[in-house]
Amino acid sequence: MSMSNKNKADQETFDFIVVGSGSGGGVVASRLSENGKYQVLCIEAGTKGASYIFTRPPLALQYLVDNPAVDWRYESEPDPSYGNRSLAVPRGKMLGGSSSINAIVYNRGQKLDYDTWSRLGCTGWSYSEVLPYFKKIENTKLGSDEFRGRNGPISVTQTRKLCPFYDLFFAAAKSADIPYNEDYSGAMQEGAAMAQLTARNGARQSTATSYLRPARNRKNLTIMKGTEATSLILEGKRCVGVRIMQKGQRREIRARREVIVCAGTANTPKLLELSGIGNPDILRKHGIEPVHELRGVGENLRDHYAALMKWKFNRPGISLAKKGRGWRLGLEVLKWVFLRKGMISQGHGSVRVFARSSDQVKEPDVMMVVSPYIIELLAGKGRRMSKTEGFFMYSHVQRTESTGSVHIRSAAPFDPPVVKYRFLDTDYDRKTAIAAVRRARDIAASSPMREAIATELAPGAAIKSDEDILSYIRETGQSTQHMVGSCKMGKDPMAVVDERLKVHGIEGLRIADASVMPTIISGNTSVPCMMIGEKCADMILADLK
Template sequence: MIVGAGSAGCVLANRLSEDADVSVLLLEAGGADWNPWIHVPVGYFKTMHNPATDWCYLTEPDPGLNGRQLQWPRGKVLGGSSSLNGLLYIRGQKEDYDGWAAAGNQGWDYASVLPYFMKSECQERGADDFHGVDGPLKVSDLRLRREIAERFINAARAAGIPENPDVNGAHQEGVGYFQQTSWKGFRCSTAKAFLRPALSRPNLTLIKRAHCQRLLLRGKRVVGVEYRQGGELHQVHARREVLLSSGAIGSPQILQCSGIGERQHLNSVGVECQHELPGVGQNLQDHLQIRLVFKTRCRTLNDEVRHPLKRLAVGTQYLLTRTGPLTLAASQVYVFTRSQPQLERPDIQFHMQPLSADKPAEGVHPFSAFTSSVCQLRPSSRGSIRIVSPDASVYPLIQPGYLSTEEDCRVAIDAIKLARRIAAQQPLAEVITEEYVPGAAWQSDEQLLEAARQYSQTIYHPTSTCRMGKDARAVVDDQLRVHGLDGLRVVDASIMPTIVSGNTNAPTIMIAEKAADLIKQARGDEWNGQAALA
């Protein structure tokens, strides 16, 4: 039984139902991915903050952001956030996974997880030592090139950052064009890549709009799920295991609503503690992006899409050729580099967009401009997810804890300085007319930190709220089994011990690929044990 048909759940449904002797039930709280904007790459402008496709979470006022609240989009549709995200395909750094293994999580080192990245991938560029071509997930080059992006790449090189044509290859550091999860101008979500081909299998059942309320426990074993559909409660029992794949917000919420978490907190909101695990909902990590906007005398996408007739031309181009601005991922150009030269590996990432806006839903600015967004890859700040009610339909409190450590504040200041240093290089500097956000008046370190608090946004990468590990505050072991309980695993981005150094969708798919093999192996071991006894 899989709870959540998102980035991880769709992968699990496909891989586990490959075995005709196994029956798989997949529960999804959202609906079908019929909205046409889901399948148009730039459609995230229409699906994010849309309650039909997005849970529309809102954080608590965050002291690190001067009390601001941020919108946190999460997919409420088949494919989950892979149906809403910016399509960027980034795996992270080798050291991320080696660090997981060094902390005691056997089998999660880079050499062990690389085959799972490759297994899922159908790489447009072809196969090599780091890429596969036989997987269902299409990974392709951008179908859009613009002058301002080329200028940005050359300016980054002038600032001493090497060009790197494959950020998911031998090393991550450098500047280049993103690859994205799309194919021939259409988004490739996990619903499209993994779930849809498996739905014809008789051993896979999908139930949509089934909102999990709690897990059913019998002593220390999880035996099923209670879900709400159409105003009615239903209970369904699992023959073997329940796999919780509801994401970094949903998975800890369901655990807490089921009485699994910190006893004092659960009792305070009217939930009887069934199994004490104090780490549930703790250790929340996210990438916070600081957005700098530069006005230019060079044409950008602002000029191509802000007038109705030009938008009509863009739409016609897409319909006829599957090219143009509607194929745009969340960003065109990446930079992975070091905020200070003495660091051993990149600790910041740039997302360069050939456009600018205050909020995407409000449309682009009425002038030519581009956005240079920079985030810290491995923040030391931590937040939490905590329920306020036993009712799973009541949203939990999301407390991100952004910029709450001295280290994160320092990196934010250094990141803004580096963004400005790139902007000061040719051939980019010659077309910049003004730093629009935050503005040239912000100069001292104190002012730059204030700018980070005022002009930053989430980059939609919440992780680590059901952390994998062996210590008392870990939630799952290295087989993704919940500590102290039988019949329950968590399989999604919430199990990351520490957030990966980059965008999180590809690593989440890898986690599900590996989990499927762990589950198959456990089943095989069980069958072999029974045969030996016989």
């Protein structure tokens, strides 16, 4: 996707500047430019567009994550809460942001998540108030009209059963008191289900393909790739533009009306701090003169954290193991290229399970991601599908309480941020994480699955006690790349934006990405960020009237 009218950038002034083209920014830029009244600039640090070879096939995720062409490749600081290791923090660096490199799972979370935001003082963000925006995003044949959208830009489809594993698994889940759910984005989330995907005809749907590509020829929209925001331009307590670096040249671009920062949970607080907005102690430490004190910038970082579990089958033909290597993999590639079908059209984690950790819990507090194959890590050569017949699952806490932070490393704009996760810090997180592993084992131990399993490969039968399970999670777990909350919405002293996504105390500046989530949602974050983008654009246009 190229910049539509190159000469438009020469004017250097726009009505709106949108920083970032991801799940939030791509939506905001598209919607603000829709009526033709306003000059809109969308800047994206990455250089790749929607036609990048690896972004369309859902199973090509392994060629996107840790690929410097499209991933910021951040890493967290080592921390005792996860075994003093450094964790990979992939973030999309291409048109569409992380919506172009994620696992394309469609998951809104639960009604409870948004009603919680409303109770925390985020007026207008209850489930009933955000549901119309979720429906506005999607175009799907799934579910009922009450809950699902039929005419939106993002196509939503469902994974297909490509091997005997699925019926075996769902039967075992039912035996473990987890029923099958036809639509986990409908009336209730609880149950085991085939994953819903942001995919059309077996290919990825991102904000690059579904919002920006249809909008790119509008005369009032300019899309600039390879353009990194280095700081915001502030005049007193008003944001009037953005400083950028493009092809080695530093420039300033002005906004007549507003700047909307959609750089994501890692890069949004970084941009604010580089601009002098944040905790004065942190800013001064790096030689930045504070312009506006907001101590919540970079705090409240949350994510989902899970350890991999693996089982081996006692006979061949149940899983997809044979399809992932050699000539059979070549056949799957051809199937996708010519028919957009088969294993490559499915994405990772083709089954989702939403379960309650105990009978005392009213809503699912555990999520499991399941795939009918085993991934093996190769020394220095990435990963591939194992020839071992089996399946993997990771099972984790849905609404984590533990919080970390993300702050600037220095005053140099191109230094990566310092990501400090904290996991399993609270009694609730520890207890529910242990229960999540036990619930996954309940399914594996239920008929008819137990008759098909030869052994549990990881964590293994020796890991039984609560202490051993917790240690296994701490020492082997990974972020599931759902980082949120670093510029949270609210009215308390640590809130960064208000309920209209305006940065507290700064005029002309809003944030519309996962960083504004006050608490983490019960699921994947890409589609909720699109919802935030839709609602943000709606509020901006309403304010103009």
